Amino acid sequence: MLKVENLHAAVDGKEILKGLSLEVPAGEVHAIMGPNGAGKSTLSYVLTGRDGYEVTGGSATLDGEDLLALAPDERAARGVFLSFQYPLEIPGVPALTFIRTALNAQRRARGEGEISAPEFLKLARTKSAELKIDFEMLKRALNVGFSGGEKKRMEILQMAMLSPRFLILDETDSGLDIDALRIVSEGVNALRSPDRAMLVITHYQRLLDYIKPDRVHVLAGGRIVASGGPELALELEKAGYERYEAAA
């Protein structure tokens, strides 16, 4: 699925990723942990093609296709989805409209037909019920006046409806209380499947109690400095990142 090799990237001329390599096979969930400023969010933006994140070396491919050559919307159409740490407010655009516009844009780009209105509404009703989102809320402008927890749930709803293949969750647990965390995690777990892969970026072990990773990587100083099984996350929780920061 995702293969990143010796990736270098800079923001405003300052190198943030310094030779990062990572492989996430289909069907697996990998966690990226690391201290503040290690380059975790930069990695998610570089993989999704945000302006201002300049790739200065290395490669990133999705099923063999060069991701870095594609525009953000082209990557989305190929199934790359980023759940934002801070989801944006979109005034005047109801959540339903937003998701439908996005879904149809992706389907068109893939040469599929647009989804019919009844089919779309049915999907929206089912998925929002699963995430315990009041359907009426989807008629409001996306994220405008939503609480932190509501915004995160809305991210997962978009994810469930757009049905991406490669999912990046950037600090999805931040700002969530324990109930919301459980609901969001259930939503994410429901998307686990043999033909999908996930990259879960997080500060804390807490989220990984709910979304169990197959592999855990430590990102420090712009590179992956350690990789291991789920036990690595527990170890980090106890010992902290200091050791790795020193190593980086």
Added chain:
Amino acid sequence: MAAVKQTVEHVAALEKYQHGFVTEIEQDFAPKGLNADIVRFISAKKDEPEWMLQWRLEAFERWQAMEEPAWAKVSFPRIDYQDSYYYAAPKTKEGPKSLDEVDPDLLETYKKLGIPLKEQEVLAGVEGAPRYAVDAVFDSVSVVTTFKKELAQAGVIFCSMSEAIREHPELVRKYLGSVVPVSDNYFACLNSAVFSDGSFVYVPPGVRCPMELSTYFRINAENSGQFERTLIIADKGAYVSYLEGCTAPMRDENQLHAAVVELFALDDAEIKYSTVQNWYPGDPETGKGGIYNFVTKRADCRGDRSKVSWTQVETGSAITWKYPSCVLRGNESSGEFYSIAITNGRQQADTGTKMIHLGANTRSRIISKGISAGKSSNTYRGLVSAHPKAKGARNFTQCDSLLIGKQCAAHTVPYIEARNGQAKFEHEATTTRLSEDQLFYVMQRGLSQEEAVQLLVNGFVKDVLQELPMEFAVEAQKLVAISLEGSVG
């Protein structure tokens, strides 16, 4: 929202300014320049009664003593008023009596513009499809008015201004120039002297006009000014909804458009006036060409409980100078102004409204959405005032500006004057830049940059689009998309 989808679909297929074609039609011109003889020529051409000619000549005399206003936040080279044609009409011996007599080239032009001029085509449409009567103005002259008979059955008069002057002089004399006085301002005064045609509407007491009325203005001839005059009167308890659409071909020379629109609402009457303005905006790089749109629009809410609502989507013109206003004279009368003004390239817009509260318990509402892109400048200028007698007057104003890119400008200039202690005015204003964060967020979900801008902009203007009649809302949404093409990146 289907309209958003439609915008996204249509935009790729459309040219930047798709109305920039010229129709080769034999034109009848007045000699270039402006003097009392030209005024007489225009009046004679239109076979006007003496009182009308005198009215025009008086206006011309006053105009000569006036100065072009300089207070608006727009700049342009000095206009040589002698270097323009003040009358250009498609050449026909007499005014057309029916559609069959109208020059087929003209009809073709209107067809290109998507105006359902031919009644039969409209009538042949799907049952329940929207129908609206159209008055088409080509350069200076009203070419054809549709659905006349059906409207007459309801007692509604909808005809060209020239015809109204001949056929309904008592109504014209009673109302013309009574809310926009001849010498109100430089451009209105010029219009009063040389206006060539326009639309006239009278809706009798208690009548709800059975269909949308619409006028399409098109400037075609080179170096010609267009000076329409529109007069709409809703008698007691009447209702009418009116839409105005505007296009022009692309030219190297700027063309002057100075219209006057007067609305009158008597007791319990309601007028809804919508404009979708898409004059040629000029070359996006140099600003060359394009229409100077200096328009005076004012409504007199003369009757108690009368209501006037202005909705405008302003996307075209090199320069827009326009303040559709309401004089709230009747007690409990109300005025509304909903505006979307978009500037791109080198466009300059100075637009807004005046709500003048004279009667007791009058209400007004202003929602203005300005969008600036490219190297354009977009100014909202508004006045809300309450007379000492306007006890209990209320106004709510919301002015939002959206900036796209870093080389454009947005300004808000609100004037608020309350001359009694019981007036309640609220003003809210915001200025935001279309953020990189938002754009990236939307693109990450699968929309191209252009589609993302459209989605965000459509969200920004949604409150105003909702005020437009359905079929025009879709058209307006397309226009919004087209005028912002290439505004990012």
